[in-house]
Amino acid sequence: MKKENPYDELEPALDSLRDAPPFDPSRKAVARVTFLAEARRLRHELAVSKGLAVRRKGVNTGFMLFTQRRFGMVARVLAAVLLLTAATTGVAYASDGAGPGDALYGIDTAIEQVRLRLASNPSAQAELHLQFAAERIEEAAQKASRGDHENAQAALSAYGAEIASAAQLVASARGPESETLAALVDAALSSHEAQLGSLLATVPEQAKEAVQSAIDASQAARENAAPQGKPEDTPHGQPEELPGGKPEDLPDGKPEDLPGGKPDN
Amino acid sequence: MSSIIGRPSLPQDRDLLRRARALDEQALGAIFDMYYPLLYRYIYHQVGHTTTAEDLTAEVFLRLLRQLRSERGPDRRLKAWLYRVAHNLVVDHWRRDAHRHHEQLDEQLPDVEEGTEQQAHRAILRRQARAALDTLTDKQRAVIILKFLEGMDNTEIADVLEMTVGAAKALQSRGLAAMRSYLVRSGAVTEDQT
Numbered sequence: 001m002k003k004e005n006p007y008d009e010l011e012p013a014l015d016s017l018r019d020a021p022p023f024d025p026s027r028k029a030v031a032r033v034t035f036l037a038e039a040r041r042l043r044h045e046l047a048v049s050k051g052l053a054v055r056r057k058g059v060n061t062g063f064m065l066f067t068q069r070r071f072g073m074v075a076r077v078l079a080a081v082l083l084l085t086a087a088t089t090g091v092a093y094a095s096d097g098a099g100p101g102d103a104l105y106g107i108d109t110a111i112e113q114v115r116l117r118l119a120s121n122p123s124a125q126a127e128l129h130l131q132f133a134a135e136r137i138e139e140a141a142q143k144a145s146r147g148d149h150e151n152a153q154a155a156l157s158a159y160g161a162e163i164a165s166a167a168q169l170v171a172s173a174r175g176p177e178s179e180t181l182a183a184l185v186d187a188a189l190s191s192h193e194a195q196l197g198s199l200l201a202t203v204p205e206q207a208k209e210a211v212q213s214a215i216d217a218s219q220a221a222r223e224n225a226a227p228q229g230k231p232e233d234t235p236h237g238q239p240e241e242l243p244g245g246k247p248e249d250l251p252d253g254k255p256e257d258l259p260g261g262k263p264d265n
Numbered sequence: 266m267s268s269i270i271g272r273p274s275l276p277q278d279r280d281l282l283r284r285a286r287a288l289d290e291q292a293l294g295a296i297f298d299m300y301y302p303l304l305y306r307y308i309y310h311q312v313g314h315t316t317t318a319e320d321l322t323a324e325v326f327l328r329l330l331r332q333l334r335s336e337r338g339p340d341r342r343l344k345a346w347l348y349r350v351a352h353n354l355v356v357d358h359w360r361r362d363a364h365r366h367h368e369q370l371d372e373q374l375p376d377v378e379e380g381t382e383q384q385a386h387r388a389i390l391r392r393q394a395r396a397a398l399d400t401l402t403d404k405q406r407a408v409i410i411l412k413f414l415e416g417m418d419n420t421e422i423a424d425v426l427e428m429t430v431g432a433a434k435a436l437q438s439r440g441l442a443a444m445r446s447y448l449v450r451s452g453a454v455t456e457d458q459t
Binding site: 007009010012013014016017018020021023024027028031032034035036038039040042043045046 | 288290293294297298301302305306309310315316318319322323326327330333334387390391393394395397398409413414441444445448453454
């Protein structure tokens with residue numbers, strides 16, 4: 001007798017397909033760092049394109065109107081705080097793209113320090129150090145392309161400091177987190193080395209030494225960050241237990257051909 | 266980690282999406298962490314190759330950024346949107362790859378507490394089931410994977426694949442029939458079972 005539900009007899013076959021091998025945590029970490037770096041780049045692009053001036057103008061106009069109405073000292077203080085906050089936010093956006101030698105670079109690095117202090121755990125801190133290190137490479141490349149070798153060198157030396165901090169965090173990490181952290185640092189530094197390798201090929205002779213030193217620093221940091229002994233299995237990427245997924249009632253009769261157009265992304 | 270597979274929607278999605286539109290790094294990081302394992306699994310089930318699945322999963326998130334940047338992208342249903350992009354990337358991948366996807370199927374599956382004979386039996390069945398899946402059309406395969414391997418209901422599947430629930434059910438019915446037919450021919454399912 002034919003069964004009502006064709007899923008019953010296919011269940012063992014479908015069940016055999018459910019398992020998937022875990023993803024590589026280091027590749028996931030690289031994808032995450034790339035994703036967030038791209039988000040940061042886009043955010044900066046947006047801030048520039050939408051115009052800091054418009055933001056400041058709006059806040060200034062509001063401030064003047066507010067104070068002219070003589071709401072008293074408290075209101076003025078409040079308005080001043082608002083203005084300061086808004087201006088600081090604007091400066092934060094603008095400073096994000098600043099490099100060594102630029103007027104806003106000090107603010108950029110100060111904001112980075114605040115972000116590091118606010119990071120909730122060593123893993124988040126290491127990720128930030130790697131993110132800032134990637135920014136230092138971009139800044140070095142930018143400065144070198146403009147012939148500003150002094151500031152390119154400053155950016156590369158700041159790069160060395162960032163990756164040394166990341167490696168230190170890995171070295172002091174304990175437990176299962178340490179391995180993931182080591183993989184994250186290793187993958188990011190490997191990507192940095194590739195970028196620095198490309199930079200080395202394009203910079204003039206006088207800047208090569210600084211780039212080479214940055215590559216050496218990256219390799220040293222990778223060695224320092226490498227986990228000691230045999231790594232244990234990590235729980236990352238293990239497939240989760242799935243619900244049964246029993247099919248619902250199927251339509252009666254022979255189904256018609258369906259439109260097969262490709263959905264838009 | 267609690268499973269979010271099969272849930273029709275995530276209550277925190279709307280808030281995350283709102284913040285993600287402003288390219289808030291924390292929100293984007295949370296979206297990445299929440300959906301990377303799910304999308305990787307779905308894509309792996311489609312392509313059968315870990316590295317390819319990892320690459321395509323990473324690409325899903327970069328497309329999300331590009332869409333947010335151009336003020337498009339998901340409106341409310343983030344999960345369905347991400348799976349839809351993943352599905353489209355898989356289809357594009359197949360179109361590019363004339364040799365199809367499962368020829369280099371990874372078999373590095375997590376260890377299970379089974380005897381050698383059972384493991385061998387499961388490995389054979391897995392291979393046959395995979396081959397049966399390969400006989401389906403792109404959409405039939407997507408429906409079967411979303412339904413039986415990812416645990417989605419028909420409404421979610423219809424949302425991901427941008428079709429009616431009836432169409433999703435029809436594809437499911439035809440897909441299962443095609444798989445059964447293949448498995449009967451290959452001896453994995455006996456005639457009397459049908």
